[in-house]
Amino acid sequence: MERLDLILDRLKAFALTRPVAYGAPSFAAAGLLAGLFMQTGPQDGPYVPEMERVERPVMAEAEPIAWPTGKVPDYVIGTDSLKPARAxxxxxxYADYEPPPAPEPPPYVPVEHGPAAPPPSADETRWASAQGDILDVSLPEDAPRAPTPTVLAGINP
Known part of the structure; x- marks a missing residue:
């Protein structure tokens, strides 16, 4: 019983808050007015349709079409079988002639090469990923500048 009293006390406190106390009655009144205005006519009799429904057969017969030229065009579906088949x-x-002979490739002449350049030494090999350049995102103007020489007054070198 205490639990029910506690729940009812919380519900009463919620119902008496300002948004609920003003909002619930105003929305109820707006709903009532909207319901009254949306009735389009007297609701005391059964529904009477304005037009009677026309029953049509499922398979209606197609009416013949009078073509202006008297001939049925080729694009009408189903009429292509009416014309006699012809070759x-x-x-x-195709022309019948001898193809020209295939061109002959030039003779192979071996090329003489000079001595090969020696491979670079391991110290000269500079890979971007090995030196860390790939991670360098600084701009050239961000390079450290040469320090400005300081001249101390009163000291003769």
Missing amino acids: PQPAVQ
């Missing part, structure tokens, strides 16, 4: 005209005429 298709060849679109390409």
Whole structure:
């Protein structure tokens, strides 16, 4: 019983807060007014449709079409079988002649090479990933400048 009283006390406290106390009645009134205005006519009788439904057969017969020229065009589906079949005209005429001979490649002449350059030594090999250059994101103008020579007053060198 104590638990129910505790729940009811919390519910009463929530219902008496300002947003709930003002919001619930105002939304209830707005809903009531909207419901009254949205009724489009008297609701006391059964629904009467304005037009009677027309029953049509599922398979209606197609009416014949009168073509202006008297001939049914080729693009009408199903009429291509009405014309007699005839042999298709060849679109390409082939010529009968000897192809030209294949060109002969020039003779192979071996090339004389000079001495090969020696491979670079291990010290001269400079890979970007080995020297860490790939991770260097500094700009050339960010390089450290040469220090400005300081001249001390009163000391003769």
